[in-house]
Amino acid sequence: MWVEATDTFASLLAPTFEMRSPVGASLLANIAHTRHLQGLPMHFDLTDLRLYLNILDTGNITAGAARSHLSLAAASARIRAMEASSSIDFLERGRRGVTPTPAGKALAQHARTLLQHAERMQQDLAEYANGVKGQVRLLCNTTAITEYLPELLADFLRDHPNLDIDLQELPSTRITHALRQGAADLGIVSDAVDTHTLDTLPFRDDPLVLIMPPGHPLAGSEPPSFSDTLRHHYVGLTANSALAVYLEEQALHTGMRMQIRIRAEGFDAVMRMVAHGAGLGIVPLAALQRRTVAQRLKSFALKEPWAQRKLLLCARSFEHLPGYARALFEVLRSANRRENP
Numbered sequence: 484m485w486v487e488a489t490d491t492f493a494s495l496l497a498p499t500f501e502m503r504s505p506v507g508a509s510l511l512a513n514i515a516h517t518r519h520l521q522g523l524p525m526h527f528d529l530t531d532l533r534l535y536l537n538i539l540d541t542g543n544i545t546a547g548a549a550r551s552h553l554s555l556a557a558a559s560a561r562i563r564a565m566e567a568s569s570s571i572d573f574l575e576r577g578r579r580g581v582t583p584t585p586a587g588k589a590l591a592q593h594a595r596t597l598l599q600h601a602e603r604m605q606q607d608l609a610e611y612a613n614g615v616k617g618q619v620r621l622l623c624n625t626t627a628i629t630e631y632l633p634e635l636l637a638d639f640l641r642d643h644p645n646l647d648i649d650l651q652e653l654p655s656t657r658i659t660h661a662l663r664q665g666a667a668d669l670g671i672v673s674d675a676v677d678t679h680t681l682d683t684l685p686f687r688d689d690p691l692v693l694i695m696p697p698g699h700p701l702a703g704s705e706p707p708s709f710s711d712t713l714r715h716h717y718v719g720l721t722a723n724s725a726l727a728v729y730l731e732e733q734a735l736h737t738g739m740r741m742q743i744r745i746r747a748e749g750f751d752a753v754m755r756m757v758a759h760g761a762g763l764g765i766v767p768l769a770a771l772q773r774r775t776v777a778q779r780l781k782s783f784a785l786k787e788p789w790a791q792r793k794l795l796l797c798a799r800s801f802e803h804l805p806g807y808a809r810a811l812f813e814v815l816r817s818a819n820r821r822e823n824p
Contacts, residue, residue, distance in 0.1 A: 527568075529601060531561050532594040535573065536666065538562070539591055543580035595665045603805045617807035618647045620667040622658040625726040626689050627671040627794055629750060630769040639814050646807050654725040662799050668808035669815070673729070674793040683797040686819050691790040692771055693783045694757050694764045701763075706783040709790070710737045716762035718753050719743040730765055733789055754780060 530551070538547030538558075548558030566572055573587035583591060602618065623632065628650065636648060653661070655672035662670050662681055671686055672678065693712060701707050701715065713734055719741065720727040727746070734741045744762050747753045750770035757764040758780050771782060784790075796815055798804060804812055 527565055529598065531565055532598055534558055534561055535565065535587075536591060536594055536598070538574070538581060539583055539587075540661075540666065542582075599665055617645065617805075618649050619669065619808045619811045620649045620651075621669050621671075621811065622651050622653050622661055622667045623671040624655050624658070624673060624729075624794070625652060625720065625724050626767045626769065627686070628652050630767060630773065631687055631794075632671075635814060635818055639811055643810060646810065648811070652725055654728045659797070662797060665799065668798065668804060669812060670797050671815075672795055672797060674795050675789055678795060678797055681797045681799060682801045683795045684801075684816060684819065686794040686796040686815065687769075689792040689794045690768045691765050691785050691792065692768050693785055694754060694766060694771065694780050695782075696758060696760045697779050697781050698760070699763070699781065702781045706786060709733065709785060709787050710739065712763055713737065713739040713741060716742045716744045718756045718762045718764045719746045720750075720753060721746050721748055726765075726767075733787070 534547060534551045534553060537550040538544050541547045541550060544558055544562065545555055548555050551558065553561070562574065566574075571586045572584050573590055574581040575584055575587075632650075636650070640646070640648065655676040658667070658670040658672050659676055659678055659681060661667045673689070693707070693709075695702055699715075701712065719730075722728075731741055745756065747756055750766045751774070753764045753766055754771070754774055756762070765785070768784075771780070774780075796812070796819065798808075798812065801812060
């Protein structure tokens with residue numbers, strides 16, 4: 484699909500989609516509106532628009548290219564062609580990555596709208612074209628992805644062979660921002676973040692616990708405060724983990740930093756390293772309860788309010804979710820009711 488082709492693309496699709504599908508009509512109207520606003524001959528296809536949004540979401544072209552399954556050279560060429568075709572710079576390049584220009588912000592807004600309508604149109608027309616698949620965009624924090632969702636999502640995919648899930652791990656604040664911008668269908672976030680303007684439902688209780696080997700200096704005392712633990716070394720999660728970012732933010736609020744000796748991939752690896760004396764760790768209670776390894780660990784419930792987390796299922800609007808996303812929403816809502824009758 485070419486944004487350029489309001490005459491070709493629209494004339495071919497309008498007789499079919501405008502009569503059968505209000506979503507299709509809306510997509511065509513948005514394409515025409517975008518061109519009218521720009522007043523320029525734009526040569527963008529949907530791959531260009533997805534790439535551009537992925538670059539904005541990740542903050543650099545290399546990561547955006549990887550998320551779009553393109554080589555860096557191909558991604559750079561596409562962005563240069565987009566800018567050349569409209570004689571406008573959409574990105575400001577800097578040492579630390581890229582940021583959108585004012586024109587780039589306008590492009591991002593229209594690109595999100597177009598891609599949302601394109602996906603909804605695909606779903607709308609699935610009954611007319613066998614094999615068309617929908618994709619639900621689900622953003623989650625670390626605990627939701629590792630502790631609560633694997634079996635739920637696997638069962639959902641088994642029962643819905645025409646649907647895929649684009650699952651990404653992000654900090655809760657970035658998830659709520661993405662939902663408000665229309666960059667995702669559903670999110671699972673900590674209740675510590677601001678969710679105003681979003682629809683929310685409880686999903687799981689998710690308290691955090693401090694773990695240490697039995698011989699650690701803090702093991703024989705009263706449950707320590709989080710600030711007390713910051714004088715000791717930690718085994719942390721990978722730096723891009725949503726929970727790692729969250730914990731480091733809490734440490735900064737106390738005026739200190741976490742002393743990370745090593746970063747491990749996943750809660751199991753953190754617990755194994757802590758059990759062998761590498762340092763302290765903080766993991767969700769659910770991960771500790773799931774642990775079956777016989778190695779001993781001492782654990783304390785963290786007393787700070789930010790550690791008494793609850794996870795929320797959220798969306799821009801549950802009522803207006805597209806059909807394919809509503810199917811996953813119903814599965815997640817039902818799972819919460821079983822866990823919290």
